[in-house]
Amino acid sequence: MSPGPHIxxxxxxxxxxxxxxxxxxxxxxxxxRGASVWPYAVFRxxxxxxxxxxxxNIQDFVMIHVGNRTPTIIGRDCSITHHVTLHGCxxxxxxxxxxxxxxMDGARIGANSIVAGHSxxxxxxEFPENSIIGGAPAKLIxxxxxxxxxxxxxxxxxxxxxxxxxxxxxxxPSDLEQxxxxxxxxxxx
Numbered sequence: 583m584s585p586g587p588h589i590x591x592x593x594x595x596x597x598x599x600x601x602x603x604x605x606x607x608x609x610x611x612x613x614x615r616g617a618s619v620w621p622y623a624v625f626r627x628x629x630x631x632x633x634x635x636x637x638x639n640i641q642d643f644v645m646i647h648v649g650n651r652t653p654t655i656i657g658r659d660c661s662i663t664h665h666v667t668l669h670g671c672x673x674x675x676x677x678x679x680x681x682x683x684x685x686m687d688g689a690r691i692g693a694n695s696i697v698a699g700h701s702x703x704x705x706x707x708e709f710p711e712n713s714i715i716g717g718a719p720a721k722l723i724x725x726x727x728x729x730x731x732x733x734x735x736x737x738x739x740x741x742x743x744x745x746x747x748x749x750x751x752x753x754x755p756s757d758l759e760q761x762x763x764x765x766x767x768x769x770x771x
Contacts, residue, residue: 587619592627599637600743609648614638614658618743627653635660635675639739644668649687657693659736671703674711676729676736691715694729730768737764 587605589595594612601607601619609627613619614636623644625632630648634640635658642664646654649670656662657675666679670687673679677691680699688706691697695709698716709715714724741757753761 596636598743599740600747602746616740616743618739618746620644630654630670632656637736637740638662639736639743641666641739652688659733661732661735661739663699676732678728678732678735694727694732696728696732698723734761734764737761 586603587601588607590608592610593607596613597615598613598617602621604621605619605623607625610631611625611627613634616637617634618639620640621642623640625646627648630653632646632648632654634656637658638656638660640662644662645667647669648654652670654668654670656673657677659676660673661678662668663679663681665682667684671685671689673691674693674695676693677695679685679697680701682700683697685691685697685703686705689703690708692709692711692713694711695713695715697703697720701716701720702718703715703720707720709722712725712727713722714726716723738761741753741760745751745753
């Protein structure tokens with residue numbers, strides 16, 4: 583087991599909640615306050631930059647790379663779920679990118695949106711806020727404000743990250759209560 587994550591010289595950490603020891607982070611990358619990076623996530627920004635917003639979670643086996651002409655920008659309170667590939671794209675605040683999805687160069691996903699698992703968002707595609715997107719190639723399926731649910735998912739990962747950072751790998755009763763309150767109020771507390 584490696585002693586810690588690889589964090590390159592060009593990486594800026596703004597007090598993330600947790601970075602797993604297997605993470606590999608290269609190039610000009612900024613990881614925001616309270617964000618989390620989970621097992622085997624890989625970031626590469628040999629040109630342009632990668633920006634991860636506050637409280638966003640980058641889950642297991644995610645690959646984030648810049649495009650040939652575009653950076654990769656991820657907003658606040660997002661969940662980039664297992665095995666996702668983000669390549670030179672822009673993800674708005676409070677988005678959930680489903681398991682195994684791919685979002686390609688120049689694509690833009692508006693805030694409060696969901697990209698369904700295993701979707702392929704092709705180069706240059708643009709979707710407005712509050713979109714539910716799916717398919718290969720991905721298309722707009724429905725419009726609905728998913729922001730509160732997506733922020734609750736990000737809160738779940740944020741609480742997990744705070745626990746993992748102190749060596750606890752289970753949610754605590756106080757965490758579950760905070761999630762219950764967030765659900766009853768329609769968003770995180």
